[in-house]
Amino acid sequence: MKRRIGTVASVTAAFAAGIVVGPMVAAWAQEGGRAETYRLLNLFGDVFERVRAEYVEPINDRDAIENAINGMLAGLDPHSSYLNQRSYRDMQVQTRGEFGGLGIEVTQEGGYIKVISPIDETPASRAGVKAGDLITHLNGKSVQGLTLQEAVEQMRGERGTSIRITIRREGADRPIELSLTREVIRPQVVRFRVEGGDIGYIRVTSFNEQTDVGLRRAIQTIRQQAGNNLKGLILDLRNNPGGLLDQAVQVSDEFLDQGEIVSTRARRPEDAQRWNAKAGDVAQGLPMVVLINGGSASASEIVAGALQDHRRAIILGVKSFGKGSVQTVMPIPGQGAIRLTTARYYTPSGRSIQGTGIEPDIEVLAQRQEATANIPREREADLRRALRNEGGVQQPAGAAIPPLQLPPGVAERVTRLPPEGAPALDLTKPETDFQLQQGLSLLRNMSAAQAQSPSRRAAR
Structure with missing residues (x-):
């Protein structure tokens, strides 16, 4: 696998540098006996050069190559893809489950960054950041025009470094200024x-x-x-x-x-x-x-x-x-x-x-x-x-x-459909969670049936 990856990287580098790869491809074809494969690689090189030379506006070589690679992978199945350096770093952060930051879950609303929830025992929660707060400025600069990803990247950083955030809160007379020191955050999964x-x-x-x-x-x-x-x-x-x-x-x-x-x-x-x-x-x-x-x-x-x-x-x-x-x-x-x-x-x-x-x-x-x-x-x-x-x-x-094998009658007590007029589902409110309520009832009925079974009574 390492050899295969190395070959792909070499071809990509040659294309990105604008090198004519025809002679190189021909040599590989003669050596490896895969003429058709390398003819198609040569075709890719020709198309790439024509796009660079003739497209109505100058193109960025890296973007063009990365788009081509991603197109090749995305054409295989819905889950294969190319990760550029930034996307790869973000994926590593997510899978590690910890990063330097403030400790808030956010989304974007009206051009601002909206706080979904502060994470317990983090700089944001200790500073009093609340769900529903709108972050309008980072270090004095407006977040208007930033993508959500760009704003998140600015809030993340090395442990011990500081950032100033400006918050607009419903009911507050004026913006709230907070200075927070980043810590290692472990999202609660x-x-x-x-x-x-x-x-x-x-x-x-x-x-x-x-x-x-x-x-x-x-x-x-x-x-x-x-x-x-x-x-x-x-x-x-x-x-x-x-x-x-x-x-x-x-x-x-x-x-x-x-x-x-x-x-x-x-x-x-x-x-x-x-x-x-x-x-x-x-x-x-x-x-x-x-x-x-x-x-x-x-x-x-x-x-x-x-x-x-x-x-x-x-x-x-x-x-x-x-x-x-x-x-x-x-x-x-x-x-x-x-x-x-x-x-x-x-x-x-x-x-x-x-x-x-x-x-x-x-x-x-x-x-x-x-x-x-x-x-x-x-x-x-x-x-x-x-x-x-x-x-x-x-x-x-x-x-x-x-x-x-459930005790007799237990499964039959589970209700498949919520009753008419049941409240809308809200996973933060257990009383509205019909599936959860049925699971709780099932376990309690199982426990009661087992406690009444002859073998259990005889053991007491």
């Missing part, structure tokens, strides 16, 4: 709480390098808060777009004692890989419900598929996104990186969920209108050039792995 004193709720929003550590910390804290009253766990993977494969494996391993977690199959059979669980279940066998929806993709589907195949958890919600491919990021020294689809992944039972998704054991809709909506949510199978589903165990359309 794992959020948790105890519901009703007896059910642990854990929401995982993405899979970066901090996810597994955050999960273990969440379970430890939940046990301390609930004590002996803990009856079960809910793992919420809704709207989780995925992330690092190794983190999906580790999170799955936390709840499994043995057996396969996931396997991948690449172009060459010798590159196939398989991951198996190690002994130890951090939940100590507590009943589990995993919540999924159409926004659960990739790494979150690996976790849901592993726990479903091993009958370790009940999957509740609606069908997941269906991204069953693995992307490898290959750095190109000094030139960013390429993100290339290199394998398909398969659940422990051998299923490929590419284009099909994970079918829940118990389907529960989040909102009543989903039952009659004419426009379905876009999924992997709807994307242009999506990979085919192949190589996995075949199963009838819509068929799910048989669920856990």
Whole structure:
């Protein structure tokens, strides 16, 4: 692979420098016997030179080459792409799960930067930044005209460095000036709480390098808060777009004692890989419900598929996104990186969920209108050039792995549709979250049924 990447980089450098590559390509063709391939590379060089010479305005060589590379990769499938140096750095920051900054989640509104939420125990939260604040100036300069990415880059920086921000807050008479010192920020990808004193709720929003550590910390804290009253766990993977494969494996391993977690199959059979669980279940066998929806993709589907195949958890919600491919990021020294689809992944039972998704054991809709909506949510199978589903165990359309053996009557108590007039879904308000409420009810009914079973009564 290193030799192949080196060749691509050499050709690119020659084009970008404006060198006529015809003689070089011809020599390679004679040496390697791949005349057609190098004839096409020569064609690319000819087109590039004509664009440089004849386009109505001067072009930037780097932009032209990067666009050509990205076009080649994007033409393969929806998930392969070229990352220039800045995009590559941003991706590394996201996967590390920590960066130097202020500790605020932001979006853009009316040309200003709007605070979605300050992160607890960060410079922004300690300085009193609030959700809904509009950041109008950075170091005295207006943010008008900046893209969201440019503004974020200015707010990030080395730990210990300072930045002045100007805030416009609803109800305030005048702008608020704050001087903040950047710290190492670790976005909270794992959020948790105890519901009703007896059910642990854990929401995982993405899979970066901090996810597994955050999960273990969440379970430890939940046990301390609930004590002996803990009856079960809910793992919420809704709207989780995925992330690092190794983190999906580790999170799955936390709840499994043995057996396969996931396997991948690449172009060459010798590159196939398989991951198996190690002994130890951090939940100590507590009943589990995993919540999924159409926004659960990739790494979150690996976790849901592993726990479903091993009958370790009940999957509740609606069908997941269906991204069953693995992307490898290959750095190109000094030139960013390429993100290339290199394998398909398969659940422990051998299923490929590419284009099909994970079918829940118990389907529960989040909102009543989903039952009659004419426009379905876009999924992997709807994307242009999506990979085919192949190589996995075949199963009838819509068929799910048989669920856990639930006590008689428990599954029947789960309501599939929210009642008429139910409040609009707001994930920050548990009382409006119908899927969550059904998961809580399911776990409590399971616990009550198990407590009344003959074997349990005899053991007392």
